Amino acid sequence: MSFVTRCFTPADYLGARSLWETTDGVGLSSADEEHAILAYLARNPGLSFVAEDKGNIVGTILVGHDGRRGLIHHLAVAASHRRQGIAKSLLDAGIAALREAQIEKCHLYVFEDNANGRAFWEAAGASRRVELALYSLPVAAPLS
Numbered sequence: 001m002s003f004v005t006r007c008f009t010p011a012d013y014l015g016a017r018s019l020w021e022t023t024d025g026v027g028l029s030s031a032d033e034e035h036a037i038l039a040y041l042a043r044n045p046g047l048s049f050v051a052e053d054k055g056n057i058v059g060t061i062l063v064g065h066d067g068r069r070g071l072i073h074h075l076a077v078a079a080s081h082r083r084q085g086i087a088k089s090l091l092d093a094g095i096a097a098l099r100e101a102q103i104e105k106c107h108l109y110v111f112e113d114n115a116n117g118r119a120f121w122e123a124a125g126a127s128r129r130v131e132l133a134l135y136s137l138p139v140a141a142p143l144s
């Protein structure tokens with residue numbers, strides 16, 4: 001099976017969204033609406049990638065940074081295309097782009113029950129941060 005890895009462009013949103021909606025382990029929220037993803041891509045130009053096979057999006061990675069550390073979201077590969085190095089290729093592209101941006105380390109989230117995702121990240125050399133707990137704080141104003 002052949003695939004190409006290339007930059008994630010705004011025109012890729014619908015194909016990517018369709019992949020995310022059918023992929024276990026990808027959590028979706030209001031931050032994944034089209035306007036939010038296009039804003040994310042504009043804020044982090046050249047850092048996110050897709051894998052394409054015969055014109056279809058079969059893999060994605062969203063990569064951004066805050067000027068200090070990188071953050072990876074939505075690494076996903078279609079079930080029909082797994083274990084062929086697509087995620088590795090997407091990650092390599094994202095890491096190279098972060099390095100180019102002078103970022104030395106990046107973080108990522110994996111659901112605790114996602115054994116395949118955790119196996120991938122461990123094989124990729126990522127370290128689990130058992131000393132840290134993740135907290136989230138809402139910023140949007142409460143609805144009145």
Ligand SMILES: CC(C)(COP(=O)(O)OP(=O)(O)OC[C@H]1O[C@@H](n2cnc3c(N)ncnc32)[C@H](O)[C@@H]1OP(=O)(O)O)[C@@H](O)C(=O)NCCC(=O)NCCS
Pocket residue numbers: 023024025026073074075076077078081082083084085086087088089108109110111114115116117118119120121123124
């Ligand atoms: C995790 C995921 C992205 C891996 O994609 P992939 O294209 O199949 O991964 P690769 O082929 O690049 O795998 C590279 C290496 O990672 C490891 N790996 C990948 N999937 C694995 C699995 N299911 N079990 C064990 N090891 C795995 C292997 O070491 C593999 O090398 P090998 O095939 O030579 O043994 C894919 O399974 C997926 O989309 N899962 C659902 C979404 C998800 O969990 N995303 C990650 C959490 S953010």
